[in-house]
Amino acid sequence: MAITRRALLASSGLISLATALELAHPAYAAARSTTAATTATTSPTFGSGSLPAAPLTRTSRNSPWTRSGAGPLYWNIYGWSFPHNAPIPEDEWKANIDWLASDFAPSGYDMACTDGWIEGSSRTTEHGYITSYNDSWTHDWAYWAAYLAQRKMSLGVYYNPLWVHRAAVEDPTKTVVGRPDVKIADIVAENDFFARDIGGNSLYWVDVTKPGAREYVQGYVEYFKQIGVPFLRVDFLSWYEDGMDANIGRVNAAHGRDNYVTALHWMNEAAGDSMEVSLVMPHLFDNASAELANGDMVRINADADKGGWERLSGGRQDWQNAWPNWFNPFCGFTGWSHRNGRGQLILDGDFLRAHTFASDEERKTAVTLMTIAGSPIAIADLYSDIGSSGWVFTQPEVLALHKQGLVGKPLYHNGTPYSVDPSSRDTERWAGQLPDGSWVVALFNRGDSATVDKSLHLSRDLGIAGSAKVRDVWARRDLGLRTEARATLAPHACALFHITPQRGVSRFHAAWAAWGGGANFNNDHAGYGGSGFVDKLEAGGDPGDPLVTFAVQAPRAGRYSVRWRYANGLASASTMTVSSERADGSVVDGPQKVSFPSTTSWDRWDDLAGTVRLQAGLNLVTIGRGAGDVGAINLNWLELQLG
Structure with missing residues (x-):
């Protein structure tokens, strides 16, 4: 008897096939051990004498x-x-x-x-x-x-471009686009059907090893x-x-x-x-x-x-x-x-x-x-x-x-993958930062019976100094100045808050930004602000360059003062590649090589000042360790004077 699509998919995913994902989380390399050193004082900063650098190599489509x-x-x-x-x-x-x-x-x-x-x-x-x-x-x-x-x-x-309808395979007049010498029948293998019990064997899979397959798919x-x-x-x-x-x-x-x-x-x-x-x-x-x-x-x-x-x-x-x-x-x-x-x-x-x-x-x-x-x-x-x-x-x-x-993230409790440690992230407490520097917090009660209190602390969890303006988004009601986002939630209920810090500068936290090329959350060193920082801005990780991308809304085009909050426990300065780009990928500033002096310990944090050129409107400011960079840093936040 043929299996219907509905029967196949109605309970998809109920059976586990394997144990937890083995995503490696190795300890810091020996080169990143805590070593006392004198902090350099004359390193060039982005926008004031920094050196040109090659663009970062990305592992994503980055569309x-x-x-x-x-x-x-x-x-x-x-x-x-x-x-x-x-x-x-x-x-x-x-x-x-x-x-x-x-x-x-x-x-x-x-x-x-x-x-x-x-x-x-x-x-x-x-x-x-x-x-x-x-x-x-x-x-x-x-x-x-x-x-x-x-x-x-x-x-x-x-539609999947890897599908070939049987009617086209059986019609000898059908040929691959750009390849009149290749019939549609030539790019499939005998009896290689998509889900042979669905649709009466109406769809073949493309055999990508056959001549003409690329032309057909593309x-x-x-x-x-x-x-x-x-x-x-x-x-x-x-x-x-x-x-x-x-x-x-x-x-x-x-x-x-x-x-x-x-x-x-x-x-x-x-x-x-x-x-x-x-x-x-x-x-x-x-x-x-x-x-x-x-x-x-x-x-x-x-x-x-x-x-x-x-x-x-x-x-x-x-x-x-x-x-x-x-x-x-x-x-x-x-x-x-x-x-x-x-x-x-x-x-x-x-x-x-x-x-x-x-x-x-x-x-x-x-x-x-x-x-x-x-x-x-x-x-x-x-x-x-x-x-x-x-x-x-x-x-x-x-x-x-x-x-x-x-694009927000759940609250991370540690840097271990969620697939390995289900307690490493909180599915019911989420936050994200908007390009204007304001925040969005979502709180959920996934439980079926009990009413619960949920909260995110603005300073401890988000790194916001002091109180901030809090607005209930669904109720469309201002709640005044608060130091936390809090709600009492019935079963299956939620709360959504828009939070606007009072400070005159905009601080963008790496722990809530976009991470690429192996860069990842951690909180295994002291002294940072907010819920954590990004580590793995180092060599030898995933393919591609590790990087962090911040979305920043600038009121006008020009050069802006910037501060990076970082730790560098190596004995000497480390360099990172920094750029600002438009959403279409075109360059606004950089890429430039920026030197981050040693802080003598991974538990000690410092600020590095510089400038960055932004266009009016949305900018993507990216920092990462490119192939020409040396050393490593942990990154806490980026601060911009946007007022």
Whole structure:
């Protein structure tokens, strides 16, 4: 008997396959041992005699989308197709697009995206590319892209460029784009079907080792780009890589790590800076290195399924070394928070079906979690079932935080990976810093029965000196000057605060910024301010240069005074490479080599002054240890005089 897609995915992720992730956390290298030395006093600083440096080498795709922070706001067909276990009819698609245009597009939800149930699309171009979502649809992709564009929205497409429809394979007139000598049948292997029990063996996998495979895969991406599709959602990646599903075992042939990485690289090359690449169902092996290098967005939990609280917070709470590593988005966002932030990865918590939650408090918690984690907010309700729940997607102050690119992190208790030590991070207390230097704090009660008090202390946890202005975002009410963000929360409730420090300078904390190339949180040395600092700004770590990126909003173009709070326990000065860039990656200042004198101990911290040139508006200020740098530092914060 054929296994339906619904049966396959309904309980995906319930079975653990492996023990906790073995992410190494070695002790400091011997060269970083505490050694007394005299602090240098004449080292050049950034913007005042510092030396030019080569740009930092990144391990991430570092696209315009990841550099902008949070994921997109959009609507997806899942809320129709999942309950019906069928492709959405075209008239339903149109009715929901028209509803989206009238009710949600004014709030920024400017894309409609298809989803699965795609096996029934067999009509293809001369090069084997499907022309519409389903054979029952009258109109093709181009028609719907234009229809949405007329309403100032865009079309997102769900399809894996590694799929080849059987109809194209069996048609000898179909050839690979740019390769008239290669038939579509030549780029697949016999019986190498995607999920052989789904869709009557209608889809083959591409064999990336065959001539013409690269042209086919990259041509598929280019095909959608030419139609005007800015967003491609690529699914079932774990099944391609090793052919395994954590819930049902083997589903198809394994294609191997090397072929998987090759395929992602081809898609990355073809997408360039004009298409956002969403990677769905990846195993995220090797600390998500392949996905980080080639994608913009990754799914970090099991499917939304029927929705509701169980999918948001319940289910399996521990980690497994296979898709999905964590079952629910609370754990998934927490476990992968070391990979989020500007220039790194957008973490995708999957769709929200607001009407499936039991209360408005649960609905607020769902949207708050997606907002603080920098996830896309993807509506999967329908015009016919959302009822009175749509308000939760359009609260203007919540959306304002999202549109500023907010990407927060959970409170870290130590530097051990969450997969190894579940107590290392707090899934119920989150914070993030906005480019203007203000903060956002989210507090949650995931419990089912008890009312609890939750808080983050502004000085101890966030490094804010003194009191700050606190505003309740959902209530849209100012709470005055406070020294902590605190709330009494009923079960499944949350609180969301916008916090504005009073000081005249803006201090950006590395522990809440974006980390790349092996840079990581720690708090194993004394003397820092706030919840911790970033270490591993040293040689010999992960591939690529370790770095920290801060998003900074400048009121005007010009050169600004800067201070770095750092520790350097080595006997001599260490150097770091610093630059400021626009969100599109173009350079505003640098890269420059900056010298950080010894502080004689890793427990002793000092300030290094300098200047940095910023453009008016958003800047990404990055500091890291490049190939030409020496030594190492721990980084606490960056302070800028923006007033």
